[in-house]
Amino acid sequence: MTTIANYISGKNNKNEKVLSVFLTSGFPDKNNFVELALRALEAGADMLEIGFPFSDPLADGPIIQHSSQIALENGINITKTFNFIKEIRSRTDKPLILMGYANPVLSYGIEKFAENAKSLGVNGVIIPDIPIEEYENFYNHLFDEVNTILLVTPTTSNDRIKLIDEKSSGFIYCVSVSGTTGITNQDKITSIEFVKRTRSIVKKNKMLVGFGISSVKDAQSFAPYCDGIIVGSAVIKSLMNDSSDYVKTLDLIKKLKQALV
Amino acid sequence: MSNKYNSPDVNGHFGKFGGKYVPETLITPLKELEETYFQLTKEKNFQDELNKLNKEYTGRPTPLTFADGLTKYFDKAKIYLKREDLCHTGAHKINNALGQILLAKKLGKTRIIAETGAGQHGVATATVCAKFGLKCFVYMGEVDIERQSLNVFRMKLLGAEVIPVSSGSRTLKDAANEAIRDWVTNVKDTHYIIGSVVGPHPYPMIVRDFQSVIGKETKEQIQIAEERLPDYIVACVGGGSNAIGIFYSFINTKVKLIGVEAAGYGINTNKHCATLTLGREGIFQGMKTYLLQNDEGQVSEVHSISAGLDYPGVGPEHSLFKDEVIADYYSVTDDEAIRATELLSKAEGIIPALESAHAVAYLNYLMPNTKKDEIVIVNISGRGDKDLNTIKDKLGY
Numbered sequence A: 001m002t003t004i005a006n007y008i009s010g011k012n013n014k015n016e017k018v019l020s021v022f023l024t025s026g027f028p029d030k031n032n033f034v035e036l037a038l039r040a041l042e043a044g045a046d047m048l049e050i051g052f053p054f055s056d057p058l059a060d061g062p063i064i065q066h067s068s069q070i071a072l073e074n075g076i077n078i079t080k081t082f083n084f085i086k087e088i089r090s091r092t093d094k095p096l097i098l099m100g101y102a103n104p105v106l107s108y109g110i111e112k113f114a115e116n117a118k119s120l121g122v123n124g125v126i127i128p129d130i131p132i133e134e135y136e137n138f139y140n141h142l143f144d145e146v147n148t149i150l151l152v153t154p155t156t157s158n159d160r161i162k163l164i165d166e167k168s169s170g171f172i173y174c175v176s177v178s179g180t181t182g183i184t185n186q187d188k189i190t191s192i193e194f195v196k197r198t199r200s201i202v203k204k205n206k207m208l209v210g211f212g213i214s215s216v217k218d219a220q221s222f223a224p225y226c227d228g229i230i231v232g233s234a235v236i237k238s239l240m241n242d243s244s245d246y247v248k249t250l251d252l253i254k255k256l257k258q259a260l261v
Numbered sequence B: 001m002s003n004k005y006n007s008p009d010v011n012g013h014f015g016k017f018g019g020k021y022v023p024e025t026l027i028t029p030l031k032e033l034e035e036t037y038f039q040l041t042k043e044k045n046f047q048d049e050l051n052k053l054n055k056e057y058t059g060r061p062t063p064l065t066f067a068d069g070l071t072k073y074f075d076k077a078k079i080y081l082k083r084e085d086l087c088h089t090g091a092h093k094i095n096n097a098l099g100q101i102l103l104a105k106k107l108g109k110t111r112i113i114a115e116t117g118a119g120q121h122g123v124a125t126a127t128v129c130a131k132f133g134l135k136c137f138v139y140m141g142e143v144d145i146e147r148q149s150l151n152v153f154r155m156k157l158l159g160a161e162v163i164p165v166s167s168g169s170r171t172l173k174d175a176a177n178e179a180i181r182d183w184v185t186n187v188k189d190t191h192y193i194i195g196s197v198v199g200p201h202p203y204p205m206i207v208r209d210f211q212s213v214i215g216k217e218t219k220e221q222i223q224i225a226e227e228r229l230p231d232y233i234v235a236c237v238g239g240g241s242n243a244i245g246i247f248y249s250f251i252n253t254k255v256k257l258i259g260v261e262a263a264g265y266g267i268n269t270n271k272h273c274a275t276l277t278l279g280r281e282g283i284f285q286g287m288k289t290y291l292l293q294n295d296e297g298q299v300s301e302v303h304s305i306s307a308g309l310d311y312p313g314v315g316p317e318h319s320l321f322k323d324e325v326i327a328d329y330y331s332v333t334d335d336e337a338i339r340a341t342e343l344l345s346k347a348e349g350i351i352p353a354l355e356s357a358h359a360v361a362y363l364n365y366l367m368p369n370t371k372k373d374e375i376v377i378v379n380i381s382g383r384g385d386k387d388l389n390t391i392k393d394k395l396g397y
């Protein structure tokens, strides 16, 4: 199994930017979720971020809040999410990332979470409410083999970006706009300026841009300034109104990837 | 009890609790807030301005009233009431709102947001925004909008916009989630006036410091009245700001500090918000603290008749106080709070807020174990006008 960083490098070396797709665990249908994940990879996703739900998702806008709510109603938790990962991992080598809030992990047991993540072949975790201030209080050596991906945002100072770059592994998640996931009213010029500034400071890691990327056009405008993009709310929104075979959503993923090669 | 109590540490930790468990976007604004706060508190001008506002606008110091009716009723220790119900706007929440609006001014912010449960913090925030000419947006759960409708109108009259929150349990925690999301999005021009000693550092510290005026006054007043410190101080705990406010001056003394949480329908039901009694360590709304949650770390839907206590978390400093036994925490039910409302109204001519009535209700457990030469102080955090509809429904007369 390759690491996330190597995987991204491999793609970049072939003049491709990576597409990371966010899916909410067990959404929209827990019985079909593994299938959906595999088909998203087939359609062009280079890696998957699978979000396990939390009752109070502070960093999320209405779309992902909604999908988390449905996932909770579907009985999804970390254990079930690990079961999905196990099945998906048995059928792909692409990077798989777990995303979610700190409290369900704390409750599950941080050590048990890290051990299971490692043994099931999870490549990285993103926990948006663990900033570097709380990093040592939360992550431990068991995460040595599971990347801990940290975020930078437009309010992050240059010095801080350096610190985050040192601590982060896998890649840097560059949030191009201050706001919750799915934000649409961003000022593109300011966002791109920020992405460029961040790119010039980030040395150790690859950098992916996310939040507020909802269309092929958005993907195209950010792609030159990063190593890949992350699409979440747009995919979830599409899944909310899609048919049971997810045609529209898979088509969106395909087009997004085409914009990056 | 430690003589060196000095929390939080530089990273905002109260022992293992507290901290800054927030999305990266908020880290820099929180640092700015902290720096500005430390800078301001060193300035004599700031202290003078806040003291003047507390005195001339809020009406501080609030009285410490000897409750002879209540004392006779229990026929045990002497009972005094700290009268935060007499603050302008009707609750202690104004102490914090005034301090924070001065901070917001200093930070150059033009837009203020707040969350509210009972509406008292929303009203306090709308009030200071009216006075200082800042735009004000208050997030409030739909359930609370319904049960505290008079306060909704007060906020509107004061020029604030009340934004209904329909997510989750549609109460205080959901209003706070929405306020935090707003802040993440509009952080450039917006200051978030959080309503209790909760959230990420430096909020629990700042709100505590602004509320600690309650305890400072109480200490002076009881020294004048009785030439000694009390034996017990009792306060209700939602997020915990009125309780910390009155406790803080007494933490290195022998005074027994008692926090009273809402037991809703009872702690054997799942309809309560007795966080310190039944919660376990969690990470929620920017802090590590005791939290009511299920086995999978999903935050519980809680219940209290009192909107201001209807919250699954609690300030991190209280979590430390519990673990270190600096204070003791108990809970009383909705029904006990209603009966205590009636008791205080009839015995003292004071209609307490339903939140404060929880503290009064605890006297039923405390007083039998006190002696006649002892002194108990109860913090009456607010007045009951906002709750009259609820109380009327319950008492049916």
Ligand SMILES: Cc1ncc(COP(=O)(O)O)c(C=O)c1O
Binding pocket: B091, B092, B093, B117, B118, B119, B120, B121, B195, B196, B197, B236, B237, B238, B239, B240, B241, B242, B243, B307, B308, B309, B353, B355, B356, B381, B382, B383
């Ligand atoms: C009168 C009154 N007391 C108490 C509270 C609970 O808050 P805290 O525990 O922060 O004092 C509220 C909250 O709205 C309130 O209005």
